[in-house]
Amino acid sequence: MPATPPVRIVPLGGLGEVGMNCLALEDGPDRVVIDCGLLFPGAEAQLGVEVIAPDLHFLRAGDEPKAVLLTHAHEDHIGGLPWLLRAFPDVPIFGTRYTLAVVKEKLAEHGRSANLREIAPRSQLLAGGIGFEPLQVPHSIPDAVGYALRTSAGTVVHTGDFKIDWSPIDGRLLDVRRFSELGAEGVACLLSDSTNAEREGTSTSEREVGESLARIFTGPLARGRIAVAMFGSNVHRVQSVMKAALGAGRKICLLGRSMTQSVRLSLAMGFLNCPLDLFIDPETADHFAPRELVILCTGAQGEARAGLSRLALGEHPNIRLEKDDLVILSARNIPGSERSVATLIDNLVRRGCRVLEPGSTNELVHTSGHASQGELRMMIDLLQPKSFVPVHGEFRMLTAHARLAQSAGVALQGCHAIEDGDVVELREGALATRSGERVPVGRIYLDGRGAESGVGESLLRDRQLLADTGVLICLCVLDRKTGELIRPPELLGKGIAGLDEARAAQAIAAAIEAFAELGYKERTDRGSVEEALRRGVRSCWKKGSEKKPMVMPVVVEL
Ligand SMILES: [Zn+2]
Ligand SMILES: [Zn+2]
Known part of the structure; x- marks a missing residue:
């Protein structure tokens, strides 16, 4: 068996x-x-x-x-x-x-x-x-x-x-x-x-974050608007923000597509519970005093187009963050996002905001x-x-x-x-x-x-190479019958360091030399011509510690 x-x-x-x-x-x-x-x-x-x-x-x-x-x-x-x-x-x-x-x-x-x-x-x-x-x-x-x-x-x-x-x-x-x-x-x-x-x-309970938020919302830092940035999918945390806002007599304004979507879905399905008049439209936010507002938004990682980044840059038409406003980053810093979060915080502090992030306060703003x-x-x-x-x-x-x-x-x-x-x-x-x-x-x-x-x-590798070295285009026009160059090759560089006239002339000469070494048969083969031009041009970057540029030969046959 x-x-x-x-x-x-x-x-x-x-x-x-x-x-x-x-x-x-x-x-x-x-x-x-x-x-x-x-x-x-x-x-x-x-x-x-x-x-x-x-x-x-x-x-x-x-x-x-x-x-x-x-x-x-x-x-x-x-x-x-x-x-x-x-x-x-x-x-x-x-x-x-x-x-x-x-x-x-x-x-x-x-x-x-x-x-x-x-x-x-x-x-x-x-x-x-x-x-x-x-x-x-x-x-x-x-x-x-x-x-x-x-x-x-x-x-x-x-x-x-x-x-x-x-x-x-x-x-x-x-x-x-x-x-x-x-x-x-x-x-x-x-x-x-x-x-x-x-x-x-052990991890701390989500309930403790809720209690911290409620304390912050009624504490001495809550002098102006409060913006809380987090992932829209953290519905439990959203519930805590709503409870804290109700307790502090503030209205909530949602910013960011994923936040709005998540709240709408969770309310409709009964995963969020709160009075609907708790919410106000961003368009009417300027009808409220700063102390009456909580802005619940995406962008705690400094994501470029998210709600908080737009506020930090003053790009929102109806809501402006200013002195005395409090911003709470209620999310973990995802590895790799440190730089954009630092820039975000700087921009907020420039506007006069106080920023609380995990670890910067004794209150628990994330778990x-x-x-x-x-x-x-x-x-x-x-x-x-x-x-x-x-x-x-x-x-x-x-x-x-x-x-x-x-x-x-x-x-x-x-x-x-x-x-x-x-x-x-x-x-x-x-x-x-x-x-x-x-x-x-x-x-x-x-x-x-x-x-x-x-x-x-491979496409990613090419993009990385272009970013590292720039690109050199080597253009040449070939007589199909004789296999001779009709005129000397031309060089066009984008993002190339150290490409002056002397270096360009040297590279063109090297390309011509490499081409001259080809036999008649090879000259009628586009691939061989391209390879010779590439080799020739790149040889000028060989010595020293310079990075060799990406070379793109373009052969036009007449
Ligand atoms: Zn997972
Ligand atoms: Zn998960």
């Missing part, structure tokens, strides 16, 4: 970076995909990349997944769906009510619809032969879940993004009972959120939506998994999390800090093993949210 094939866990994104989370689980002929997110570019942003999606070659090469299971509606978990749907337009996408509502809006922006299936925690569902159950977890967005997957090799639990908040704003606690029941039944493998695996202790070591340890203790694969994090976070699992009693041989493309196999009753196989993974660089065509790696 042939042995049953192992269950395979295949991360396609999010292991080795924070972002573009996507993971496939295969059990015989059935496969499910957990999340399909985006990554926001760091240095690539300067090269015209707006978003990065995971390369889904691996999925496309196989059968259609039986299901896509969504953990929550953050962009790093759902943003890649339009690209997944291009390959599998009919695949059933499971998610909770709020998650699917956000997904529906995002897909509509891409002109897409999908086969969306709403699910609730504790329901028992099937995707082919794989059973799955959503598990309620607290996170910095409403309606987040993890999943228990019933495979032929035992139960696999994926936590999704989570923290353990004992007094969450929405009262939605970690489903400790289900997690401990699963632990008692036996968990073959746990995949758990590693974002804060390097942080000791993470991810579990610290104490909570991660509790998750491992509740489930007591045989094997462990840390997910969602840079490699050092994954490694720290694997170490934590070992200290919690998971066998060393069953702990696998793996990265995108590495495959872990699971057999019934045995520890998980690395298969040693690498599946194709990578990043798709996209020009914009609506862009359907990817920007390839």
Whole structure:
């Protein structure tokens, strides 16, 4: 009798970076995909990349997944769906009510619809032969879940993004009972959120941020307008701002598309509760005294076109920030955004504003939506998994999390800090093993949210080179019959350092010399002529420590 094939866990994104989370689980002929997110570019942003999606070659090469299971509606978990749907337009996408509502809006922006299936925690569902159950977890967005997957090799639990908040704003606690029941039944493998695996202790409750905001809103710094900048998706925090505004007798003015969208959706679905007359239009903001206003906006990372950056530059027609106004940056500084945040703060301070950011005040203006070591340890203790694969994090976070699992009693041989493309196999009753196989993974660089065509790696390399060195165009006109140059080549430079007349003459002479070395046959071959011109021109930059420019030969044949 042939042995049953192992269950395979295949991360396609999010292991080795924070972002573009996507993971496939295969059990015989059935496969499910957990999340399909985006990554926001760091240095690539300067090269015209707006978003990065995971390369889904691996999925496309196989059968259609039986299901896509969504953990929550953050962009790093759902943003890649339009690209997944291009390959599998009919695949059933499971998610909770709020998650699917956000997904529906995002897909509509891409002109897409999908086969969306709403699910609730504790329901028992099937995707082919794989059973799955959503598990309620607290996170910095409403309606987040993890999943228990019933495979032929035992139960696999994926936590999704989570923290353990004992007094969450929405009262939605970690489903400790289900997690401990699963632990008692036996968990073959746990995949758990590693974002804060390097942080000791436990994360602070979102409720404490709410209490801090309420104190600040009625405290000595609240002399003028108050602007709070944060992610629109942090609906719990938005609720806290609303409560603090009500308590301080202020109205709220929303700025920024993602903030307005998120608040509208959350109010309509009952995830936000407040009197509707709390809100005023930005157009009427100047009818109110500064002390009557809270501006709730996007742009805590210094994003160029977001609400707060426009206010900092005085670009809003009806709202001006000025002396005595208070600005609260209620978000974590995402690595890579430090420079733009510093510029933003400088611009605000120039206007006379007081700026509070995490760490700059004793008040708590932000807390993470991810579990610290104490909570991660509790998750491992509740489930007591045989094997462990840390997910969602840079490699050092994954490694720290694997170490934590070992200290919690998971066998060393069953702990696998793996990265995108590495495959872990699971057999019934045995520890998980690395298969040693690498599946194709990578990043798709996209020009914009609506862009359907990817920007390839080589295009990015060219853009980087152009930025580093500039470009030299070497134009020459060739007599097709004789294979002679009709006139000397011309040089046009853009962004080239040290290109004076002498250097240009030298480069032209070198190009002519390289051309002269070609035989008649080569001169009638455009590729050979171009290569000679390139070689000739570049030879003038050879000596010394200068960077060689990118040279583009243009050959016109007459
Ligand atoms: Zn998240
Ligand atoms: Zn995430």
